[in-house]
Amino acid sequence: MSTRVRSIALLVGLALLLVFPLVGDRFYVQFFSKILIMTIFAGSLNLLVGYTGLISLGHAAFFGIAGYILALYSPDTAAAGLLTSLLLSVGGAALLALLIGSLVVRTGGIFFIMATLAFAEMLFYLFHDTAIAGGSDGIYIYQRPTLMIAGWQPLDLANIVHFYYLVLFFSLAAIVSIHTLLRSPFGKVIVGIRVNEQRMRALGFHTYRYKLVCFVIAGALAGLAGYLAASQFGVVNPEMLGWHLSGSVLMMVILGGMGTLVGPVLGAFSLMMLEEGFQSITKHWQLLTGAVIVLVALYLPRGFAGLLPKRTGNKTLPPRSKGGTGSSAAVDRPYV
Amino acid sequence: MSEVVLETRDLSRNFEGLVAVDGVSLSCRMSEVHAVIGPNGAGKSTLINLLSGDLRPSAGSVFLRGEDVTGLSSPRISRLGVGRSYQRTNVFLPFTVFENCRLAAQSRLDTSMRFFRQALHYRAVSDAAMRAIEQVGLAQQTDKPVEALSHGEQRQVEIAMTLATNPSLLLLDEPLAGMGAEESVQIVELLRTLASDHAILLVEHDMDAVFALANTLTVMVNGAILESGEPQAVRSNRLVQVAYLGEHDFGSNRF
Amino acid sequence: MDPHIFLIQLLNGVQYGLLLFLVASGLTLIFGIMGVINLAHGSFYMLGAYLAWSLTAQLGNFWLALLSGFVLSVVLGMLLEWLFIRHLYRRDHLQQVLLTYGLILIFSELRSIVWGDDVHSVAVPALLAGSIPLTETLAYPVYRIWLSIICVVLAAGMYYLIQHTRLGMMIRAGASNREMTQSLGIDIGLLYRLVFAFGIALAAFAGMLAAPVSSVYPGMGNQVLIICFVVVVIGGIGSVKGAMAAALLIGLVDTFGKVVEFEIGGFRVLPELAGMSVFVMMAIVLLWRPEGLFGARLR
Incomplete structure (x- = not known):
């Protein structure tokens, strides 16, 4: 696909997203907001999985904690301030990512997969088994956050159109930030780590620090998504930290095509539309989702992005190079 | 002495x-x-x-x-x-010759925790990478991915990367x-x-x-x-x- | 703590640990030998428990259910390996995660379609229904003791198989060098099929054994999977010895954590937080030895 066709497609897509709430049905405006939130969430995980090569199965921890922070911070009878609550939620998610990250980033490969999942589940049990924030039933946010500037209220998150545009703004901002990040020296380092971490170390990069910072950035972005999700539905429960959500978002990243900017967008749209469709067919819709996932794993290793026509100067990330001295394969598979 | x-x-x-x-x-x-x-x-x-x-x-x-x-x-x-080269070629195969050496040279920045400015705009880094590429005689191959090079040329990249870290x-x-x-x-x-x-x-x-x-x-x-x-x-x-x-x-x- | 209650908790902890070992060893063997991360491993534990429930009802005999359930799981394992898993050996971990996550969803829905979403219980077989009296008021169920013995026998058998038999030698060689094993004329495809089938059958068997002591419920597979991940991270990946040590450790910590109320610096630590204790242990191990207690050192 030529760059021109691509730009036109992007612009048309963007225009559609911009005018959609003016013409679209209320239900779909909300549904699209939900999808856009998931693109932020998936984009944040893509930073880890697609670019740095760290497969996290516990990313919902940061999504959920941000939601819980908003819920606990919101007063029952008044609306929380948008800026303060957003800052608290995202900061809290980043802090949690720093804490968990400093432990799990010490490992790699399959250890990393297991450890991220285990820590996220720990958080799940913390909120599920204790009385903090309503236990297994969760907690309600009775009044959605609002933005107040000197008595003027430009944004009310209870208004679904306001909410849609806020989410659209944040998802575009997230994509632009990730794009900028990837072209920076930091971005070059994380991609280098994905391809050959041992060589990066030999070149003098303290890879632990870079992986940890990347983990924190991804956690903060996931926190942004979690904050928005909590404000959209006004309810937060332990499922928001659970491994089904971690699994789903990982599926979005892989389905869409890892290590590409459009991948998470594609993945979030396709998985959520598919699930929506399946749910209308049968109560056992996860059977169909599972079948699709299995088929993609077997036949579309590069995800749906692999189906798109290739653009000149292939921008998708190459596979991790195998072998090489001291590759992670040797670390991953000791003797029995 | x-x-x-x-x-x-x-x-x-x-x-x-x-x-x-x-x-x-x-x-x-x-x-x-x-x-x-x-x-x-x-x-x-x-x-x-x-x-x-x-x-x-x-x-x-x-x-x-x-x-x-x-x-x-x-x-x-x-x-x-200390710069080292490996017996078995140990480089970033999917990256270009230039990016391999540029990464090596980038390692000499005091830190790579730089998130905003484009990496390619760090002139001193790019220059150091080009110098190393010229030293080993790979100037013609600068923009090719390393995996597309011959085995001997990949060995040269290995040395160029080592040199790029000065x-x-x-x-x-x-x-x-x-x-x-x-x-x-x-x-x-x-x-x-x-x-x-x-x-x-x-x-x-x-x-x-x-x-x-x-x-x-x-x-x-x-x-x-x-x-x-x-x-x-x-x-x-x-x-x-x-x-x-x-x-x-x-x-x-x-x- | 009363010494008798202590003894009972100790036995419970060991029994839970041994059961965890059965599930976790299958997970670690499949990874150590085949390099495949099997997220669906917990599903087989859940399937095993439902099989025990359903077959006991059908056949009217727990022992027949156990036997036929085990055979069924081995067959299922070989079928799954042939259908799906064998395509994953040369792929990234990511595709393995993707495919086995898909399998979790499929098994969970199949279970829902075939057996429904209700919680069930399985009666302890008559032969083992009694209890051994410890004091005048306290007794320990025979079934739990038998269960621990079966687990120990299986663990010993596994150790013998891996260390002292030709099959075990093949398994160890396959783990360290796939190409070399192939050049020795060992049918690596068949070996892997057997390892996978045996690995998941262990998980299913553990589920069957657990059915009479715990209830049979839909979420049991995912819960056990996560604890098994903790076992593998603590024990070291691919290490059966490590899985044993870590499983016993977790069994004891978890069991005692649920009955003891600590006070730390004036704060009463609630038994509800016992679920967290195993994760705290994992955090400590990651800080101290990121490769696990029995994992190979990195440098």
Whole structure:
């Protein structure tokens, strides 16, 4: 696909997203907001999985904690301030990512997969088994956050159109930030780590620090998504930290095509539309989702992005190079 | 005499009881090429891995310019001005030659925790990368992905990356292995030039290159030093001839 | 703590640990030998428990259910390996995660379609229904003791198989060098099929054994999977010895954590937080030895 066709497609897509709430049905405006939130969430995980090569199965921890922070911070009878609550939620998610990250980033490969999942589940049990924030039933946010500037209220998150545009703004901002990040020296380092971490170390990069910072950035972005999700539905429960959500978002990243900017967008749209469709067919819709996932794993290793026509100067990330001295394969598979 | 850049004392490494490097003491000065030779399995690569921080010594110490660096991690050793190349090409295969060397040069920024400005806009980094590429003679291939290059050219990338980190001590693990004759001559020439202002520890099987370059020659057998000294003196040592030639026939023109 | 209650908790902890070992060893073997991360491993534990429930009802005999359930799981394992898993050996971990996650969803829905979403219980077989009296008021169920013994026998058998038999030698060789094993004329495809089938059958068997002591419920597979991940991270990946040590450790910590109320610096630590204790242990191990207690050192 030529760059021109691509730009036109992007612009048309963007225009559609911009005018959609003016013409679209209320239900779909909300549904699209939900999808856009998931693109932020998936984009944040893509930073880890697609670019740095760290497969996290516990990313919902940061999504959920941000939601819980908003819920606990919101007063029952008044609306929380948008800026303060957003800052608290995202900061809290980043802090949690720093804490968990400093432990799990010490490992790699399959250890990393297991450890991220285990820590996220720990958080799940913390909120599920204790009385903090309503236990297994969760907690309600009775009044959605609002933005107040000197008595003027430009944004009310209870208004679904306001909410849609806020989410659209944040998802575009997230994509632009990730794009900028990837072209920076930091971005070059994380991609280098994905391809050959041992060589990066030999070149003098303290890879632990870079992986940890990347983990924190991804956690903060996931926190942004979690904050928005909590404000959209006004309810937060332990499922928001659970491994089904971690699994789903990982599926979005892989389905869409890892290590590409459009991948998470594609993945979030396709998985959520598919699930929506399946749910209308049968109560056992996860059977169909599972079948699709299995088929993609077997036949579309590069995800749906692999189906798109290739653009000149292939921008998708190459596979991790195998072998090489001291590759992670040797670390991953000791003797029995 | 010039400054001692690298010194090891009784350096050893075991792998589950197996001794790979056994009490090695050697040194390498500025402007010196110290070649280490020995049959396969003599522990030469393990020695390099111990010096570069890829492996931790079981016993003994390593000093860089008199400072004890034993057990430091490979990033820290690299940042002290030690560059190494690998016996088996160990690069970023999907990246271009330029990006491989640019990453190497970027490692000399005080930090890469820079998130906003484009990496390509750091002129000093790009210039250092281009210099290294020109030094090894790969200027024509700059924008090709390394996986598309010939084996010999990939070996040149390996050396260019090492140079792009601007090291004062070079640890070269069989840099000529797998190179064509023409490229070998070019790299030997390059090493001769580099020797004037670098300390070079060279592990190499190509004896013509070793005798063309080395000021000091060390022979390792079974992890330990068998003989070390002036190349011509070592060559004439009968023990070396028996141990080395007896086990491995490198052909009359090689040793 | 009363010494008798202590003894009972100790036995419970060991029994839970041994059961965890059965599930976790299958997970670690499949990873250590085949290099495949099997997220669906917990599903087989859940399937095993439902099989025990359903087959006991059908056949009217727990022992027949156990036997036929085990055979069924081995067959299922070989079928799954042939259908799906064998395509994953040379792929990234990511595709393995993707495919086995898909399998979790599929098994969970199949279970829902075939057996429904209700919680069930399985009666302890008559032969083992009694209890051994410890004091006049306290007794310990025979079934739990028998269960621990079966687990120990299986663990010993596994150790013997891996260390002292030709099959075990093949398994160890396959783990360290796939190409070499192939050149020795060992049918690596068949070997892997057997390892996978045996690995998941262990998980299913553990589920069957657990059915009479715990209830049979839909979420049991995911819960056990996560604890098994903790076992593998603590024990070291691919290490059966490590899995044993870590499983016992977790069994004890978890069991005692649930009955003991600590006070730390004036704060009463609630038993509800016992679920966290195993994760705290994992955090400590990651800080101290990121490669696990029995994993290979990195440098």
